[in-house]
Amino acid sequence: MPLPPVHFFSHGSTMMLGEESRSATYWKKCGDAALAANIKGVIMMGAHWDARGANRIDVAMHPSPAKSPVAYVHPSKYVDYKLNPDLKTGKRCVEFLNRSGFDARPNETFDWIHDTYLILIRMFPSGCPPTTIISMNGRFDPHLHARVGAALAPLRKENYLFIGTGGAVHNLYRNHWWQMLRYSDNFAQPVPPESSLLEFRQSIEDVFVRNTRSKDRSALRRAVTRLMKHPLFRDAHGTDDHFMAACFVAGIIDGTEGGEGEECELGAEDWELVNMCNSQFTIGKW
Template identity: 75%
Template sequence: MTLTPVHFFSHGSTMMLGEESESADYWKACGDAALANNIKGVIMMGAHWDSVGEDNIEVAMNPSPGKSPVAYVHPSKYVDYKLEADLPTGERVVGLLNGAGFKARANPTFEWIHDTYLILIRMFPGKCPPTTIISMNARFDPHLHMRVGSAVRSLREEGYLIIGTGGAVHNLYRNRWGPMLKYRDNFAQETPPEGWALEFRQSVEDCFANNRGPALRRAITRLMKHPQFRDAHATDDHFMAACFVAGVAGGWEDEREESGRLGAETWELTNMCNSQFTIGSWGNGVQIRAIRA
């Protein structure tokens, strides 16, 4: 049985929605491949929505979700893009999560945030596919979020594309904001990234590239004990999507799948590393590649 690939995308700053980059090209290539393979829908966990309470998880069930506005991006880039909430799949996801022991519930008023719709616009500029968004839990327990991914893993067998969107290296306190604030240049690299950012970025790639199945789950969740984790992530929220992805793609059956690979990477604000990873393939031996014009 062919399983859909799984993506861990680093969405970066809001300007990644408005500016061209290799990451944006890769997101589009992944979206084109998904449409060519007739996905049923998209299931996502982002980095900006969490539910308070032990084992509490929410699923976005607003039939007409709005969009939280984003800074440093012209409204024409996103205001007219119609979001498509997948309510039937949302109900199934609530059931799967409750069956796995979580306290899951629908949220009928949630408005989508740039961490998810930024990716959707870049992947599917023509039309938003039916999409289900799953919240984090505010305890930011890596093993809990891995289990959330494991609970919905079976949907890969039905043709759903599952995405975690967070950050490989995402510490807003250690970014250099001057060029972005003064000149709207988020890609300016006046100096190289600092050593802690390079070290943790490499460790993330090593974990995705060198581990499959349950070993991937152990490797990714263990990264929160990495000596440079707190330098790379001042808060835990942007790493939970990686733990979610490890759960989705870390079953025993996944030992037969292709290891994760780095599809693209974009550095922003000196120390923010936006790495884009894909685990598995569409089963036709064709690698997803972003080709710049």
């Protein structure tokens, strides 16, 4: 049986849940493929939840989580969608992480945020598969988050689908909000994106596409974590949180046995709010 692919998805603004886009179409295509392959469940790291403390990672274990409200999206798009927390797999994830030296803890009070359930609704509109959400660590160390991915990578062989949801270019301070606030148009491009953001967008595509074909399994991890030293990283990411999921994904690929030479596809892309680039990457295929 082939290994499930691993996704790094840029979830963009909240309006990506309410508006149709190339990314939304691609997310649905990936979800259909996962269901056809009879996945055991989904394991995700998002960009809006971090655990405080050195080496600490939380795993969502709320049996009936609520959904945080989504701004600029009609409630009908998400309020009735039933979440499906996978507590059994969550417990296993805590065990895997603790064995790898993390201070991993179950979190029984965490309610899910749009960065994860936006993707789930788009991928699996007919029903949420069993899903486990892994927190970030609040110190935003790229190497630590890659090690989190590597620690959980053995579950990929059990037909779990791993998803990191963050952003390729995600700097809210550089976004143009007026068209969305005035006209509810998040895809308006009255001017081109800034050149520095176009340059970083190209760098992240080069890193994913060119380093997944290497026989060196650590090539992607080294390249992704090195992007945080890119001279334009801070232009593209005003904060570090939306980049940690990329490091998590790189660690999964690094820690997967038997996945050498998997290729990466840039499956879809949308520019939002002038300067936010939502690139959708898939490594491997069914």
